[in-house]
Structure formats: structure tokens, C-alpha cells
Amino acid sequence: MSLRRRLLLLSFLLAVAATFAAALLLPPFIRHQAQRRAQQYHLTLQIQSVRPAWLGLRLGQVDIACPDIPSLTLHAEAIEVRRSSIAVINASATVQTDLRSFAEQVHTWRSRLPSSSESNPAKKSSALVAIDNLALSWQGFDGEGSNCSLTGLNIRDLFGGQSVDVGLVQIEHPQGSLKAEAVALAWIREPSAAIRSLGIGRAYADVSVDHELQGASSKSAAVSASDFRDRLARWASTVWAPMAVGATVRVEALEVLVRHGGQQLHVGPGRLSVQQDKTALLLDLTPRSEGAAGITFRGSLPLSVGPVVLDVVGGPIPLGALGVKEGNLGLVDVASTTLSSNAHLKLHEDGKTLSFDGKVVAKNVGLEHARLAPAPVRGLELAAKLRGVASLDGSMLRFDEGQIDIGAVQFSLRGSLDRGETSAVDIHFGIPLVACQSVLEALPPSLAPVVHGMIAAGTLSLSGYLRWDETDPKKYRFEYKADHDCRFTSVPEQVDVRRFRSVFKRKAYDLQGKPIEVETGPGTAGWVSREGFNHFIEAAVMTCEDGRFRRHRGFDHEAIENSVRENLRAKKMLRGASTISMQLAKNLYLGREKTVSRKLQELILTMYLEQTLTKDQIMELYLNVIEFGPMTYGIGNAASKYFHKHAASLTLGQSMYLASVLPSPLRQHFAKDGKVTDGWMRYLYKLMRIAAKMRWITELELEDGLGEWVVYGTPDPIRMTPMHEDEGEPLDDPSLNPPKDDPFGWQPDGSLVY
Template identity: 35%
Template sequence: MFRAPTRPKERMSFGVIRTAFLARVRAVPRNAWIALGAVAFAIVFAAAAFGPIVRARIGSEAAKRRLEVSVGGIRPGFFAIRLKDVQVRLAGVQGLEVRLDDVRVGISGGLGLREITAQGGGIHVEGEPEDLVDRLRAFRKDGPASSGTSEGSSRTPVTVEGLSLAWKMPSGGELSGDHLRFVREGDSLRLAGAHLSANHQRTTIRVTDGDVELGTDGSLRRLNAVAIEVEQAGDPAAKQAATKATATVEPAPPPLPPPTPKGKGARAKPAEVVAAPNEPVLPLPNLQALRARVATLATSLGTRVPDGTKVDVGGLSVKLDVGGEPFAFGPGPFGLERRGDLVRLSFTSEKNDAAKDESGRSAGTPLSVDAEIPLGRGDVTARLSGGPVSLALLGVPEGAKGLFDVGRGTVSGKGQVVLDASGETLTFDGQLALRSISVKQPRLSLEPIKRLDFSAAARGVLDHEGRLRIDDAQLDMGALHVRTHGTLEETTDHFGLSLALDVAPASCQALLDSAPEGLLPTVRAARMSGTFGATARIAFDTRTIDKLALEYVIDDRCKMTEVPTDLSHERFENSFTYRIYHPDGTLGEATTGPGTPAWTALDEISPFMVAAVLTTEDGAFYKHHGFNHSAIRNSVAANLKARRFVRGASTITMQLAKNLFLSRDKALSRKIEEVILTDYLEQAFRKDDMMELYLNVVEFGPDVYGITQAADHYFGRRPEELSLPECFFLASLLPSPNRYGKLREKNAQVPDSWMHHLRALMEIAEKNGKVSHAELETGLAQEVVFHKPGEPTPEPRKPLNTKRRDPYEDDANWQPLD
């Protein structure tokens, strides 16, 4: 279709526009201009009077509510008032101030409050939480004067966004937050924030994207958060007090050993030990106090958590310092819900998708813990179920409690604990399995332990009087299966136990193979034959400790068929090197053995030296097979009566195993290997061979190892020249050689108090038949004089010709192991 061309639009110049506008103005009647001017004047006058009127109204309403409010600027709007730089304080409450940058007050057609919205600002708080709470309570108790407002106006919707929070406490705590949002609508309050961090008394809490709904009375209705992190550090003051050095005092002699009983089957009377009744052996929870704490928690929940309340935290993580050791779990979903008079708590880990069963299918399920807390009377129940879940998914960090490679280690379990309504009984029934656990824990082993697999199960009842009944408990680790049942009772004045133990028979080699890598490093490479099993029963009460019942049957048929070179008998037939410890704790090496200057054959050592160590260290050395069962019983009785470790039952064979092959650490690893190697020594060595080795490697003082060096260091003599009291002095050093050996540095001869101790030991040796009456009389009349560096060498003594007694003559039925 044909369309005619159009003319381009002409541009209007500024002059044209001005001319048109003036023409229109001249057309307006004069009386209209007068009316318009009056309106303009009224608006200007109202605006000038508006600010003072609003400020007066704000001051009046604030005074009714005992508030101090200042406003920087006021501007009217369309059915609204805009306030700038508003500051609010509570009258009489110091350390609390709210600042709002921009406030919009909406007004209805009837000039009533419609809504209040604010943007930007901050809350500034100073003071300790307890002090601030007391001030707020006093403020509420006094109560603001009647506001005269209606119910509707008291619930005016309020929204505040973009707030920051800064709370400083004189004790060093602080609370901070940003992007906070506050909403009051109807009968509820909502608080939300992108980040909130609190630090008070070594506890830190961090909340990410939290959203809380409260009732007007402050009760909790709902809480949601993407993540909550809780960290609690240890008390540095407590750690410093625990590590505070004690003053050095002059050492006292070790306690005297009991006389060796005469006659077959006789038992030595245990030495008297002072009990420590206030030191618990196995601290058990106080159920009444626990139930009281639960009741307090229930009261708080009942007051602050109305029926229907729900709390959902997407990721709760907790890091605590427990006794100086880190403990952690999470993140994982956490929930709290109240239904009627019951509050349910739950925590669930993430699913371990890497866990597979034998067919290759996913075997991992989340590990969940839930608890039910009644708000009134009722049982408190806690349950565990699920797994296997890796320690990493549970939130256990590398290094916590010495754990490492936490991504491989898994945990699974199921069980239930119930605390009854009266707080009189706590029942438990559950099992826990740990797989591929790796840990660096000096109490277990000096070497890292890898791929530890074990499971434990137990069921029983604990009552409020301190009685624990174990109906059945079992520990499984590879071929090792240990089962037990019994009762335990502990109060402030006594401790009692009745326990039966059973170790299922198993191949010795299978038991050795069941030990995780790093637990038995010294004997791991050995090969064993035979089987091992055991049953035991122990029953006692510290009020009647002499009635201790300790019965055990050990079916030990284990025998080492192959041993590493370091353990072989041939190693000690010539020169050999072994580990020693210097006074500062650093490691060193010493060389000894037949043919070396540091070695003295047993026949060339004073026979009094053998008599001395048999008196002080192991009176039944030539009779037992490595373990002194009478000494074990006495040690158990003494330690239980004292409720702490006061006496060991180490034999010369056990000490030799430690000196030749093991370190001095007190780890479980060393104790187990000490038992295994003691059994091995008794099988592979004659008694005299072990005595000879023992006297040539044992420590007699700071950097003094072996009888050859000891005889020269203390007395400037050869081992064969030593007198009876000199031998007993050397033997008296063995319980603590580094400490007792310093007597030589401070004295020219053995102090009177120590000589009194030596004479008592020699009298015990005479009663036990280790020395004759004539030898005792001679020894009692002799003094023990030290030889110091730079002094002339004492006159040599004629080697003693006293024949050593036959160590086997007291028991004709006993035969040594070859």
C-alpha cells in the first residue's frame, strides 16, 4: 500500500517553551493564586511545627515506658514519619544501647500506628551476662508506667534489618553478629542473622544463618540454623597447676619386703598399707545428682519451650577439651521437638557411602543418637543406632585423642540407656564396633597403632548406691575373645568387686596376628606354636581386704618356635649392645657380654649380691616360672586397699625382659610384651644365666649399669670383693637408681637412716635363709664407705669363698625349665 510521506517533527526551542508557559500562567485567575499561596504557607507552617510535635509525642511515649530516646532527624512522608539516627536506652540500665539509622513509622488513616520498619544500625552492650540479666529483671520488676495504649497498638508489627551486634564483657568475653533481622508480628518475635559469634569463659559458639521464633514471653517456638559450631577450650590455670614442679627432698628408703614364708603352700603376710578412702578406683556417676540435673533441664525446657516447638540445625558441630585432650563430633543434623510433656533430642551423622558389604553393596547407614526427656516424672532414655560411619563424617579431626587417618576408621553400634524416673537405676544394653582405627597414644604404645579392629558389648544395671551389675560383657579382637560378668560396688568408705573372666582358648599365633600393627613391635616377627586360654575370678572388699579371693587358671601352651635375632639366646653368648637411659632421659647404648671389660661372670660376683637381690627384688626367683603368684596377690591387695598403685609384682625375669628388650614407658604395649618375653626367657634360659645377665645389665645409679661398674663407682672395688652391707646397699638402689644413687654425691658414707634400713634388710635375709647368722653378725658391724673420684684405691679384699646355697633345696619338687 502506498503511504504519503510525513513532515519531520519540528524541534521546540527553549524560548518557545518559556513563551507558552508564561501565557498559561497569565491565564490563571488572581483569586486562584491567592488560594494557592495560602495552601503553600500552611504546608510550610505545618512542616515547621511537625518536628517538635513528633519529638514531644516520642518523648511522652518513651517516658511512659521508661525509655530514653533521642532522634537525630524527622521527616514527614505519605501516611508515614521517617526518623533518622535514633538511639534508645532503658532507664536505669547501664551498658545497653540500640542505634537505628533509618526508621519508618507507618500511620493509618485514623492517625494510629500501622507498622514500624527500620534499616541499619547496631546494638551495643557492655557488662557481664549475669549483671545485665539482674539489671533487666530489676527493670521489669519496677515495670514501666501504664502506656495507655490499646492491645492492638502494643502489637504493632516491627521489622528491623541490617543490624550489627557488639557485646564486650570485662572478663574478656564477647558477642558479635552482622546482618541481623528482628521481626515482631502478632504474638511472636523472630530473630535472624547471617553470622553470630559468642565467646565467653573458654566457650565459643558460632551460628550461621540462624532463625529463631520466640513468644512474647521469651519462650522458644522454633529455631533453624544452617550450622552451629561449639568449641570449649581447656582451663590453662588447671593445666599449669597440674604441671607445677614440686620441691626436691632427701629420698627415703624404699619399703621393706615381707619375709618369705616357710613351708609349702605358705603365703607371705602383706605389708600394711594405709588406705585412701576418698580416692575412687572407678568413678561411677551419681544417679541422684544426674536425675536432679535432668529435672532442672526439664524445668527450663518446660518454661522456655512451648508445646509444638521445633529446632532444626542443619549442621551441629562440637569441639571440646576433655581433660586436656580434644574431643569433637559433627557437623550433623540436630533436632529438638516438644510434643506434650516429652522433649526429644536427636543427632544424625551423614551416611558413609564408602562402606561396602561382602557383595559390594553400600553397607553404611547414618549413625544416630536420640534422647527422650520427660518434663514431668518419667524415664530418661537415650539410644544409639547405625553405622558403620567414618570418624571423619562424625567430625572427628585428625589428631583428636591421638587419632589419625580418620577417613578410614569407622564406628557402628546400637544400644539403649535408661535412667528411671526416681534416679535409682540406670540400665544399659548395647554394643560398639570400631574398624580400621589408627591412633598415636603413648599410653597404648610408643609406635602408632594401625588398623585396630575390635568390638565390645555389655548389658547391666547401675543403682544409686554405687552398685554396678554386669550381666554380660564381651570384648572381641580377632582371635581374642574375652567374656566377663560380675558386680562392683564403690562408696566413700569402701570398694568391692566380684568378677569372673574367661579368655576363650585360641591359637597363640592367631592371637599374635590379631594384635594391630604397632601394638607388639618387639615380638611381632616371632612365630609361635600352641594354644592359650585362661579363666579367672577375683572377689574382695577393701573393708576386709585380707579375705581377697584371687583365683586363676592359665592354660599357657605357647612356645616361640622362631625369634628375631635381637631375642635369640645366641646374641648374649658374646659381646652385645643394649639400650640405656642417661639421667636427662635421653637414650644411649652400652656394650657388655662375656669377654668385655664390663662383664663379670656369676661365679666371680660376691654371693651376697645374689642374696641381696633375692631379698629386695624377688625372693622366689629360683622357684617360679617368671611370675610370682603370691607377690601378685599381695600387690593386688595393697593397691586395692590404698586405692592407688603402691606396689608392683615384678620378678627378676620380668625386669630382665624389660632391660634387655623393651623401653621404660608405661604403655599397655610394653606390659603385654613384658609378659610374653618373660615367658620366653623362662623357656630359653637357665635361672643362673638370667641372674648373670640381670646383674650385668641392671641400672644401679645415674649412668651406672651393671655390677662391674657399680662396684667400682661406689666402692672402688671388683664385684667379687663386695661385703654383705655393700651388696645390700646396691640392691636397695634398684627401685629408683637415679634418685637413690645421688646419696654418694652428698655423703662420705651411707647415712645412718639408710644404714638402719640396710640392717633390717640383712636381718630379713637371715630369716629367709639367704645368709647365715655369722655372716649377718659380721655385716651388722660393718659400715658402708663411699669411694670418691681422685681418692686412693682402697686395699683389695680377698674374694669371698662363701658357697652359694642351692637355690632349689627349699622345694625338691620344683624343676627349672631348660
């Protein structure tokens, strides 16, 4: 072998040996240098593999940790190191603590870093550091159940650049979620590395509001209200700490879905802009939809102290342009509903109270709610001009100025409502003078279908005052004055009372409670004319249902006053104030549903009946259409079913019994032997004494009634010695105490429920 060939072979072997030696020695050397460098920043570094790359090295499966930030872990699939650049590829980071704790850990870490430029990577190295496709998972950022994730985060130059892109940001929280797509963030370097702007292509938020507006039963409600304001300030100051004065965040398409109590409200998409000044964040939200630029939501969120402010100004615009969806909060026809607003809201610094001042007008409103009407209500014209203060926990509401308009009808309201540990009400209310016809026209046909088409002349007005303090019930005051001379000059055929002079059809209910149509009226089976029943039944229904029937004009103001007092005391609807005339209006024209629609129509129809019928005519109609039991309508049918006799021959006790079941006609009070239960019979005796005191029956008739015991299925009651108020204790007859769990519906008190 020639010398030349020997030299070439030796060179080749040396190159192979050098390469082999480099392959063996380079990874430990690189790991050592990287770990030494990481220690300068109080970091630990684990590198699984080191491989040569084009003009550099590729570190594989790298784990980075910081003892000062134990909640943070970072793993990179690869880190490519070249002469003038470092690229972190397909990295994932995990944070497992809340925002405040994480900020404290970062602060501790930063405080331990040397202040010299040697330990500042931004100053020490001119190498470009890039992050390609980082995924971040932050669990518990705002307490238990809250999670934040970022995917597709790209930074072209970590220390020297000015922008960051994020493909997707998702936030999950017990009270909702947020989804933002195509997020772009930019910052400035002088005088410090501060964020300049943030852009988001599309963001979607799903928010659940679980808090009920009810009285604060403990200090916890007040604390949570205050915490809400503190949390806003904490997020503002923490998230925006690195932002420069004048920095902005822009979201090109923001959508928000708010959920509460089974209802939801969708808003968006809209353009959101947030700008930082020296003390607060300034928010500006404008709907993106075409034709919706006329309304703007502007707010101010302080970075530390101060109130949170929101102004909603503009319109009219369609609700659909705001992003409100059909069915949100029971809204229908959102495309044709328009909204105008000039409202100012302020959440005070204490975080407990919200001030409101402004006017909102909504036209052609459509609503669907079971408590409003059986079918969707369309065409409402609404406006509200309000100024006052409310507590976030729902314990206090004060109106310094209040006016609510429905069509041409104005409702004035001024006063306060307290629902804390004790309740109190102090309210002035009223309706300024308005034409009666304007009231009818303010009710769209879908809200008041039965009275639609009625025409009335005259005017009406209302003024009143309500005061109630749970701690001093004796100072209860409820006064109101209703003046009207409404006269109905024309009514639809189905309302005209003249149709009740002959056979007519009306709604009734079968044994399953389903509505059916029945035929009734003069000449039908079971119909009883005014001359066909004695005065006992009239005395009985007046005693049980409406003691001032002969004196009022359809509405018993004293009963209304007592009803309001009892309902306030019970903090729920416990007692009504329905008169015989009102019950007749309901039974002739309306159904059983408990809705605003039925009540409004009931009031109007009661006025009409009182205007067109005499009291005797009202009583005759009432006794012939009222329900006395399952599928038992009218006094004639009731007398026949219960006592096998005609209405004209009912005794005082039998009449009192029939009247006593009117509030709950499906529940009867007969024992198994047919006799009225002991407790209920004593109640009937009490009713008889009331009727005598009102002089609706004579003392002799009372004495006779106190000597009867009503029995089901027989014309004649059991006769006995009259039972006076001071005689004896309640009877203990075993026959009146049915066995428990009786399959036929007998109740422990001896009554029978059908």
C-alpha cells in the same frame, strides 16, 4: 502588582508559613503521640529527630526502655512510619541478666498489660511491623562469663508474619561456644502465635568439659550433677515455651568441638532436627558427609520431668565421616577407622546417674598417647558390650554386664567401683579360654614391635575376683587363677635367647638419661659368668628384689596380691610386683618408658625367658645387664667402681648395698667420708637378717656381715662389733650430716644424688 499576582504571592507565603509551622510543631506532636502510645505498653520512648519521609515519617535515634524489664535496653538508628507499615532499621538491643530473671521480668511486664484488644498491638493495628538488621547482645544469659549475640536479625512482619531470619548467632560460655549461621525461624498464628519451625544453615559449637571424673569429696559434686539435668530441662522449657506442638528446628550443618583436659574432639557437620511433642524435645542428628548416612543419633529431652535419652545406632562408617579430625583424643588414621554402634544412654531424672546399654565396635583404630606407646599405635580391633550405671561426678561405676574385645581376646567384667568419700571395689574379671597365638595376633606390630612375629602354641584363660573396702581393709580379697600352656615355637632373631651366648648389643642410658647402644656379653670387659660371683650377691638381689625367684615361673602371685592391696590403700601406683625375670626382660629387650606397650611385651617376654632359660641362666644374665648406678651396668663393673674389687670377692655388706640401690640406681647413700650413711647401713643390717631367715646365708655369715660398715672406694669394709637388733640407738656422727644446700648433691640424710 495585579490582584492575581498578589494572590499567588499570598498563597506561596501561606504555604511557606504552613510548612514552617508544621516543621516546628510536627516533631513535638509526633513525640507526644509516640510516647503516649508507648505508655500504654508500660514503655518509655526517647526520639532524637523527626523528619518527613516518602509517604510517612522517619524517627531518628530512638531509645526504648521498659521499667518492668530493667535488664533490657533498645536503640534504633531509625524507625520509618508509613500509613500501613512500621520499619525498625539498624536496631541494637542489650540484655544484662540471666535467662530465668529475664523471663520473670517479661512475665511481670506482660501481667501488667491490659487484656483488651486495644493494648494488643497484634489486634489493634493492621500495620505491618518489620525489623531490619537488629543486633542483640545478651550478657550473662547463663551466669557469669556467658554471652549471646545475634546480628542481622530481620523480621518482615512482626505480628502478622510467619518467619524470622538471623545472619549470625554466637554464644560464648565458660564451658564452650556455639556459632550458627543463616538461621531461619517460622511460626504459626492459630490458635496462638507459636513457633512452628527453625532452620539454621550452619552451626558450630565449641564445648569445654572441665569436670574431672573423680570421687565426690563433698555434696557440691552431687549438686552440680543434679544441676546439669535441671539446667537442660530449664533451657528446654524456657527456650521452647513459645513453640507449638509439632514445631521443628533444623540445622543443615552442625559442627561441635569438645575440649577436655588438653584433648579435643571434633564432630560434624551433620544435619540436626529437633521436634517438640507434648512432653519432650525429640532430637535427630545424622552425619552429612557422603557415605555416613548409616549412623544416627536420636535423643529425647523432657520439657519438665523425665529422663534424658540418647540412642546411637548404625554403621560401620569411617570416623572421618562423622567429622572426627586427625589427632582428636589422640586418634590417628581416622579416615580408615570404622565405627559401628547400637548403644542406649539414659540420664536419669535425678540428674546424677547415667545408664548405658549397648555395643560399640571400632576397627582399624589408631591411637597416639605417651602412656600407650612411644609411637602411634595402628590397626587395633576393639569392641565393647557394656550394661550398667555410672554417676556423673565419677564417684560410682557399676557393670551389670561387661565384655571388652581386643581382636579375638575377650575380657569379661562385672562388678562395681565406688570413689566417693571412701573407696570400694567389688569386681569379677576373666578371659575365657583363648589360643595363645590369638593373644599375640591381637597386638598390632605398632603396639608390640619386639614380640611381633613370635608364634605360640597352647591356650590360656584367666578368672579372678577383687574386693576392697576402705572402711574395712581386713576384708580385702584378691584371687585369680591363670591357666596356660603357652609354648613359643618360633621367635624373631632379635628375641632368640641364643644370641646372648656371645657378644650382643643392647640399649643403655648415658649420664643425661639419653638412650645409647652398648656392647656386652660373654668375653666383654666386666662380664661375669655364673661361676664368677659368690652366693652373697644372689642372696642380696633375692632379698631386695624377688624373694620367690627360685619358686615362681616369672610372676610372683603373692607379690601381685600385696601390690594391688597397697596401691588401693594409697589410691595411686605406689608399689609394683616386678620379678627378676620381668626386670631381665625389660633390660634385655625394652626401654625405660612407662607405657602399656612396654608392660604387655614385658609379660610375653618373661614367659619366653622362663620357658627357654634355667634359673641360673636368668640370674647370670640379670646380674650382668642390670643398672647399679650412672653408666654402671653389670655386677662386674659395679664391684670395680664402688669397691675396687672383683665380684667374686664381694662381702655380704657390699653385696647388700649394691642390691639395695637397684630400685633407684641414680641415688647413692655414701656420706662425704665414703662411709654408707647411718640410716642406710642399718637398713642393710635388716636385709642381712631377712636373708638369714630365708636360709640364703648362714648364721656365721650373718654375724660377720653385722660386723662390717661398707665404705665407698675401698675393697675392705670397716670392721666393728656386730650390730644386733636390740643394741643402741642410731649413731649421731656429725660427719654423716652434710651442710644444707650443698652444691654437690648431698641430701639431708647424707646421701648423694648423681
